[in-house]
Every structure is written in C-alpha cells, then in structure tokens.
Amino acid sequence: MEEKNKSIIPKAALIKAWLIWETFPQTCYNYERMMGQVVAHMFSAIINFLYKDDPEKRKEVMRREIEFFNVHIEFGACILGMAIALEEQKSMGENIPAEFITNLKTSLMGPLAGMGDTIWQGVVIPILLAVCIDLTRSGSGNVWGAVIYAVVIVVAAYALSYWNFMFGYRAGSEAIMDFLEKGILNKLIKGASIMGCMVMGGLIVNYVNAFCGIEIVSSTTTYNVQESFLDAVCPNILPLGMTMLVFYLMSKKRWSAIKIIGLIIVIGIVGGLTGILTY
C-alpha cells in the first residue's frame, strides 16, 4: 500500500468503533461466527462515512465484515484498525481487492490470538492475580488486592487495545507483520516467562498445601515423617512434587483439567482416610 490518502472517517467515529470493539466483542459470542458480528457492529459506527452515495457498496462492506472472525481482543485490536483503514482506502478508489482484506484479517488473527492468549492469560493475569491474592490474604484479610487487580487489569486492557487499534489504523498491515517478526517480541515473552516461573515457584510455597501425616511410634519416641524427614530435606517439597506431577500429567500425558480435579479428589480421599496426608 502506498502513501495513505486523507482520512474521511472523523476521529470521534473511530473512537466509537474502538469502544464498541472493546466493550461488546463477546456479548454474542457463538460457535458459528465467533466474533464476526461485533466487527459488523463496529463497522456500523463508521459505515456511513464510506461510499456516501452508493448504498450497495456499503452493504458489500458489511456483508464481508460480518464473516467469521476470532482473535484476542486487546492484542488483535490492530487488525480491526487495519481493516477499517483498508476499507476506507478502498472506498476512496484505492485498488484493494475485497478478498485481500478478508485474507489479511484471517491470516493475522491466528498469530495475534496465540501470542495474546499466551502473554495475557498465561503470564500477565496469573502474575497479577498471584500478587493480588497474596495481598488480599495478608494479615487478617482486606479488599485491596481485589480492588487493585480489577482496576489495573481493566485500565491495562483498555489502554492496550486503544493504542493497538489506532496503531493498526495508522500503520497498516505491513507494520503489523513487521512487529510480529521482530525479535523484541521474543525477548518480551522470554522475560515474562522467567518472571512468571519465579512467581509460580513462590506461589507453590505459599498456597499449595500438602502434609504427610505418617507417624512412626516406637516405645520411646514418635517419628513424624513430615517434621523429621520431609522438612529436613526441604520444606514444602510435597507441594512442589504435587505441582510437578500435575504439570507432567497435563503437558506430557495430555490430561484435561477435569481429570486432574478427579485425581486430586481421589488423592485427598485416599490420603485422608489412610492418614498418609493430613491438614
């Protein structure tokens, strides 16, 4: 795409479109089109600025924008900004085939969804939650952890998606591709993984509880396995072992979360009844 023509969509309409995208993407989430409908909803905010005297052309835009679409809302916002920019250029006579817009959207949504879900739901949310849950449970309990978590994550989501949406609108598809290929992203994921792993290590110590209840009673002394053996080797070794077992079963044996829940219930019942585990 060459030099961009002058914009015909006012900034206010663009902001309205972004607000619709960030606020209603999953109000009607469905298996058939996933988020397709919200793209059409979003386009309804700006469609009247395109093809001012050609309602049939406007209808064509809407028809192709309600097709299947699914992405991570905040990370994928740039795709929507880009789609609006492309439709705008096309309406001003730029030679952009309709299939090109659709293909670009569908080819970008996979990588951005994968990356967004990993960084957002796999790193940002767990770390923020872990810290805030710890804050809430500290002392005799308080609401600050919950309040801080909610405020930070909402502000971060709106800020990221706004910036990303406008980036996509201004910079276009090539800039998005460029960004996806840059090494800076890998560095970000690497750093986030390291930080996440360390916090998860701390979380195991603080919040996974497992105590061995076996006591070997002889005539003179009582040998408590947890205190005399396990704690001497390394405190919290059972919680670490349990977490690594669950991790192994899920990543290597492909166990589902529900299966793991079943296993934990069985371990709890058997361990509790036999006295191997205690609380």
Next chain:
Amino acid sequence: MDKITIVQAILCGVVYWLAVGNLPFVGLWSLQRPLVCGMITGLILGDPVQGAVIGGTINLVYLGFMSAGGSMPADMGLAGVLGTAYAIVGGLDAETALALAVPIGILGTIVWAGRMTFDSFFVHIADNYIEKGEYNKIWRANVLFPQIMCFCMTAIPCALAAYFGSAYIQGILDMLSGKVLTIFQIIGGLMPALGIAITLQYIFKGESKVFLFAGFLLAVYSGLPLLTLGIIALLVAVVYVQITGQMEGKAVTANGAAYDDEDDEEDD
C-alpha cells in the same frame, strides 16, 4: 450469618450474569475472576473482606485458565459467586470453600456451551439487518437480544442456587465434621497445584525452567511476600534478558570479526 435473603440471592445472580455475560467485555478479565466476584458477593452478603479472601483462595485454582478459541475449561465466575456465598453463609474456611467451588465451576461450563450454541441464532438477525441496510440496528442482535437470553440462562439459575443452596448448607456442614472435613481441607490444599500447573504449561519452557526452582527456594527460605518476590523476579528477568541479549550481540560481532578484524576492535 445463617440465611440469605431473596434480594441478596438475586444480586448474586446479577453478579454472575455480568461476570460471564461479557458485558462489558473486560468483565472477563476482572469480574469473572473469583478474587473480584468473591469480593462483590461478600459485599452483597455484608462481608467484602471475607468475600475477597475466600474468592481469592478459590481463584488459585483458576490462575492460568484460558478461554481460547471459544472454549471454556471451567466456569470460574459461578465457582467464585456460589463458592463465596456458601462459605459466608455456612461459615466455611477458605480451603473447604475451594473444594466445594471446583465442582460448581465444572457445572457452569454447561451454561457457556449453551450460550455459544444459541447465540448463533442472533447472527442471522444481524445478517437480516444488513440486507435491509439497517446498520444502526445491529447492536440489538449483538448486545440486546443475546444478553436478555444470557440473563435468563445465568442470573436466574444462579440466584435460585444461591437461595436454596444456602438453606441446605447447614445440613451439609453437619456432615462435614471430623474425617470428612479433613478430606475437604486436604483437597482444597492440593487444588491450587492445578492452577499453577496450567500456568506453567505456557511459561515453563527452555531457559525459564530453572527459575521456577529459584523462586521456590527463595520463597521457602526467605519467607518474602509474593509482591516482593514478584519485583525480584521482574529484576531477574530484565537482567537475564539484557545479558543474553548482549551475548547474542557479541556472537554476531564475533562472526563479523572473521571478515574484518580491526574495524570491530576499534568500535569496541
């Protein structure tokens, strides 16, 4: 407290609807997390602090739960609202509440799957609006109709479950004594391993693996709170990325040096 009023039960239902109805969307990131909806449920029942603590504990199971590609492995919103409500009404401790909440969360996935299926219907209404050129009406198909349906599917069952469930909680509690209570607490203590393990699936890879054990040992022997540990972890991550970045830079320079020795040395 020993009873939940009808108004409180209805409010619990509304919180659950807002948490999973994705209205607004950021509710998925905020209100749906048991830490947050637990606090709100606590607020409704008159004890926000206890609600936040119980909700936060339930939330440990769902740390890295991912809703990707339209799938929902467990409904943490329902687990958070009902688990917290039952715990406050029945006076349960956090671990027992957690063990109670997890099966509720599995039950909730039915609601999600139902919504995802029935919502398809509204898209065709939107198709119709487009054919008629009535673009300003699309919001009805995207927000209004599906959310009315969602309200009926979420708020009503949840309010009923909150109201009638807490009536029986005392009876359940009487059963939960001695050995049974211990078993519940053991299960509640083990369950956070699931939340952590799910998160690890995304980040426990390659070079970062060793840092899990570093964080573990640091926490065991220092007893630092997680916030401090998190800041240390951030610094460690930054330093590590910088150092490895420099090493990669050196490797590139070294390759370059094979072609042109002296220039590179001058640059240094």
